[in-house]
Amino acid sequence: MEVLRQxxxxxxxxxxxxxxxKKRFEHLFKYDEAHRPRIWRDVEExxxxxDVAKLGVRTIPRLVQISRRK
Numbered sequence: 001m002e003v004l005r006q007x008x009x010x011x012x013x014x015x016x017x018x019x020x021x022k023k024r025f026e027h028l029f030k031y032d033e034a035h036r037p038r039i040w041r042d043v044e045e046x047x048x049x050x051d052v053a054k055l056g057v058r059t060i061p062r063l064v065q066i067s068r069r070k
């Protein structure tokens with residue numbers, strides 16, 4: 001169990017966690033559901049996609065907090 005806890009701590013350390021969040025956000029924002037690059041045709045398309053990507057990243061720290069409570 002200690003090995004698992006150490007591995008989890010390593011995965012969510014500041015040096016590794018923030019780059020993972022950034023990569024996740026960029027993927028959600030830049031690529032569509034088929035994993036193809038988005039083609040922005042209208043400025044109004046950007047805000048909803050930004051919000052979805054931001055929400056997708058915000059859930060990750062909450063999951064980490066829940067896992068650390070146990």
